[in-house]
Amino acid sequence: MRCTLPLICIALLVWALMGAVPPSVAAAQAEDTALVVLPFEINAEQNLDYLGQDLPEMLRGKLRDKGFAVRSQEDTLRLLQQEEVEFLNLERARDLALLGKAQYAIYGSLSQVGTNLSLDARLVEATGLKQPTPFFVVKEGLINLMPAVEELADKVADQILRKEKISEIKVEGNEILDDDVVLMRLRLQEGDTYDPKAINTEVKRLYQLGYFDDVRVEVEETREGKEVVFQVQEKPLIQAIGVKGADAIDKDDILEVMSTKTGAVLNPKVIAEDLKKIREVYRKEGYYQAEVDYELEQTDPRKARLNVLVEEGDKLYIEDIRIKGAKVLDPGDLKDELALSERGLFSWLTGRGVLKEELLDRDAAALEAYYSNRGFMDAKVGQPEVEYTDEGIVITFHVKEGDRYSVAGVDFSGDLLTGKKELAAQTQLDDAAEEKAPFDRSVLREDIQSLTDFYTNYGYAYAEVDVQMDRDRDEDTVRVSYNLRKNQKVYVRRVTIEGNTKTRDNVIRREMRLADGDMFSGAALRRSNVRLQKLDYFEKVDIQTVPTSDRERMDLVVQVKEKSTGMLSAGAGYSSVDSVFLSGQVKERNLFGKGYTASLQGTFSGSRTRYDLDFWNPHLYDSPLGAGTNVYYVTREYDDYDKNSIGGKVKFGYPLGEYTRLFWNYRLEKYTLDEIDEDEVDEDILEREGENWASAVYASIKRDTTNRRLNPSKGTVNTLSVEYAGGLIGGDDDFVKFIYDTSFYQPLPFEHIFHWHAQVGHVMENSDDEVPDFERFYLGGMDDVRGYPGREISPEDDSGDEIGGHTSFFTNFEYLFPLSDELGLMGLVFFDAGDTWAKDESFDGELYKAVGAGVRWYSPLGPLRLEYGYGLDEIDGETSGGHLEFSVGQFF
Known part of the structure; x- marks a missing residue:
């Protein structure tokens, strides 16, 4: 290109020496693109x-409407006069665009x-890097001049x-990472x-990934648009990872x-997060001052250890552990509420005294709750x-006790279904009021739940209980008023069952x-849940x-997740009665x-063989x-x-209420006694x-209020049974057994059970016949003492x-505690006592006693017991x- 204007040549020379793309080339968006519209040559028969x-x-107006920056008519005319332009061609249009600080110039003619x-025009790029683009528009009649200009x-x-669109994006220089590591993170x-x-924003974002030492961008012009190439230089590849200085924590951990x-690929950001995780591992083990850093060993710029x-x-x-501000309540009692504890003699073994920082807030809340449950309504x-x-570590809790309030009285207002006396029977704070006992916020919550449950039993599923507490700060008392709103009575519209793939709906x-x-x-809802469990x-x-469109109707959706109820098991064990035994079972519940x-x-052992088929x-x-x-x-x-028996039972059961059931059966058995030691055996x-032949009828009444079939934590089981053999129903065995x-199960804190x-x-x-000795009572072993x-x-x-x-x-006293909730593993300690007496003997105040401990596993194959007992008597x-x-089998 030949430069006719000295200033234009100087500008182009500077751009060339800098090796940079002029700003006009870099612009893409319309608002950043400047244009100069030059005068048009008019070729017409009329005077136009x-x-x-x-x-x-x-x-100019139409291009401004499209967002372009278009130089004004005054600036354009001033530029033409300044440069003394008498005619326009490609070279002059390009020069005028540069002088007008525009990326493009437009000139042409109307014929x-x-x-x-016929409207003919050329779009000229200022730097001359692009070929000029011709346009023409043909319309009929001068009246269509404006549509022609718009087109x-x-x-x-x-x-x-x-021309300013990105036609392709490439990644070059990467040897380890895939192109997608870059491309998937680009917003362009x-x-x-x-x-x-x-583009600059994308470069910064790629740097922030942490994988690259250098990121550069090259832009190439193509017929389709801009080709953008990201040139990256990767950080070294990690060939190996080592750990130095770790003794207390295993290197593999x-x-x-x-x-x-x-x-x-080495990534400092990821490594920084890794160091943070390692420090946290050390903190959990009690190494709160541990310092963790890293170093690189490199013999090759592309590889590192x-x-x-x-x-x-x-x-x-x-x-x-210090509790400052505790004046009324004993600090020792307060410490008992904390999950954190001070170091003990065997802390190296038990882990007692290790600071778990996540428990700090929990313990602060526990102290506040402990105070609020003892009348300190303003405690913080x-x-x-x-x-x-x-x-070591010193932890300090700062307590503001405030005044201690006692309960002055309890009242009820609102929608009262029954008399206040019956409502008071559902609450506990009224008892505290009679004794002037300290206000207990946990009891208040229980009262609210109890009253709500009481109303739901009458069909008021949306019953609400509000509480108003009037404090007498002079007397340090509080009067509690329960305001009850029953809202509408609700009926069950529909019960639907979901999730059962095997169990039939009717079950x-x-x-x-x-x-x-x-x-x-x-x-009834809670009882339904217990029965299904x-x-x-x-x-x-x-x-x-589930509420419905009718506020007086609701749906119940029973969602269940089934588990395997079939069992195929085989095992071996040892008991004091049967010594070593083998057992196998196929069962479907x-x-x-x-x-x-x-x-x-x-079941097979040295002294017993038994087969059972049950339905x-x-x-x-x-x-x-x-x-x-x-x-x-x-x-x-x-x-x-020796005794060999073959027999069977026909058995029945019938409910006598929600928790009580009547069972009865008839047993007919043929048995043979042989291999008798005449010198030792009973007459x-x-x-x-x-x-x-043994012919017997059996009846029992069983009341069961426990919450689970296996490993119940609360409730009672009471069974009274009688078995009648011989007599009116025949058979060789004559006895009546009662x-x-x-x-009794009582839940304790921390999921422990008594x-x-x-x-x-x-x-x-x-x-007149004696009761057979095999129908009498013997004790000793897993199921009794x-x-x-x-x-x-x-x-004897x-x-x-x-x-x-x-x-x-x-009798048995057991204290059970969880060892692993996930595995269903329970530990226990126990005390047993018991004895048997002959017909002519009576209780003399002495019992055989034993203590011991054991483990119970509620396994997929059934409950397993491993227990060690130590007899205390001779x-x-x-x-x-x-x-x-x-x-292996059911627990008593």
Whole structure:
């Protein structure tokens, strides 16, 4: 290009020496693109010379409407006069664009041929890097001049913007990372308008990824638009990761928490997060002053070894917990409420005294709740202060107790369903008012829930309870008023069941205590949940109340998640009665999804073999009546004889209310006694040598209010049973046996459980014949008095053989605590006591006692017990010592 203007040549020379793209080339968006519209040549038969200036002004207006920066007519004319321009061509148009600080110039002509108007124009790029673009528009009649100008402006705009589009984005220089690591993080996309500011932003964003030492951008012009190339220089590849200085924490544990892995590109941002995670691991172990850094070992710029550098420092324990401001309440009692604790003698083993920072806020809230539950309504506990010293950690809680309020009285207002006396029976704060006891906020919450539940039992599902507390600050008392709003009574519109893929709907519905059309009851809803849980068919049971368009109707949605109810198990174990034994079982507790229970079980040991085939339908034809059958075969070797039995039962059950059930069955058994030691055996056994028949009826009443089928935490189980054999129903065995069994479960803090169990039994003759010794009572072993061998607690005959008691009593006290919630593992300690008495003996105040501990696992194969008991009393002049026993089966 030949420069006719010295200033233009100088400008182009400077741009060339700098090696930069002129700003005009970098602009892409319309508002950043400047244009100069030059005069148009008019070729017409009529006198249309005035259009030489008017036509460019019309074009300027249309281009401004499209967002372009267009130089004004005055500036354009001034530039033409200044440069003494007499005619226009490509070279002059380009020079004028540069002098006008514009990226483009537009010039052309208007020609009239007959009635047609031809508008011809050229778009000239200022730097000359692009070829000029011609345009032409043809319209009929001068009246269409404005549409012609508008069409010309559209074409110019399309051309300028198309030239500034990004046609392609490339990544170069990367050897380890894929192109997508860059491309997926770019906000710019192919087809977007080219914008240098946006490019700079993308460069910064790529730097912030942390993977690159250098990022540069190259832009190339193509026929399709701008080709943008990101030239990157990667940080080195991590060939290996090492840990230096770590002793207290295993190196593998440190590497496991790191996101940086071997084979990855070094990223300082990720490494900084990794160092933070490592410091947190050390803090959780008590190393609060641990320092963690890193270094790189490089022999090749493209590869590096990453070393994590650790200075562990000393392990710090909580040496002192201070509660400042506690005046009325004892600081020792307050410390008992904390999850954090001071260092103890065995902290190195138990972890006691290690600071868990996430518990600081929890403990502050626990102290505040402890105060509010003891009448300190204004008590505040500040943010705990933690001080790290060379000796250890000191934690300080700052307490403002405030005044202590007692309950002056309790009242009820609003929609009262019953008298205030009956409402007061649902609350506890009224008892505190009678005793002038301190106000307890936890009791207040329980009262609100109790009153709400009371109203829901009458169908008021949306009942609300507001509380008004009037304080007498002079007397330090508070009067509590419960304002009750029953709102509308609600009925169940529909009960729907979701999530059951195997269990049939009717099996679930018969456990529900609410059905379509019933008045809503909170107690019935909770009871339905418990009954479904106790089926033990489901991992999860959730009964949701769903409002409908009618506020007096609601839907119940029973959502269940089924679990496996079939069991195929085999195992081996040891017990004091059977020594080593093998067992196997096939059982299905929800056969065909109908709630049937069917099982086949076999047990084999040196002294006993037993086969059982059992079936039970808890709801015969969906009625309350349950029915089933049991067939068994048993061989048993006693000390002085063997017994082989084959028999069966027909059994039934029927509910007597919500928690009580009546059971009865008839048993018919044929048994043979042989291998009798005539010198040792009881006379009654000698008389039964050979084949015998046992015919017995059994009846029991069982009341069960526990919350779970396995491992209940609250409730009671009481069973009274009687078995009648011989007499009117025939058979060779004549006896009547009575047994009363009771269990009590009480939940304790931290998911601990107290369990008390007791059983008393008595068997008596039903004829002149003695009660067979195998129907009498023997104690010892897993199911009664642990720590003593099975059947060892029994009256003896003259030769010292156990002959069984006519009366029996034993009791168990157990304290259970979770070892692993995920595995269903429970630990326990226990105290047992019991004894049996012959027909002519009576209770003398002495019982055989035992203590011990054990583990219970509620496994997928059923409950397993491993327990060690130590007998505290002598049998036959010898101490029992300790007994470790294992069993699989139901717990008492």
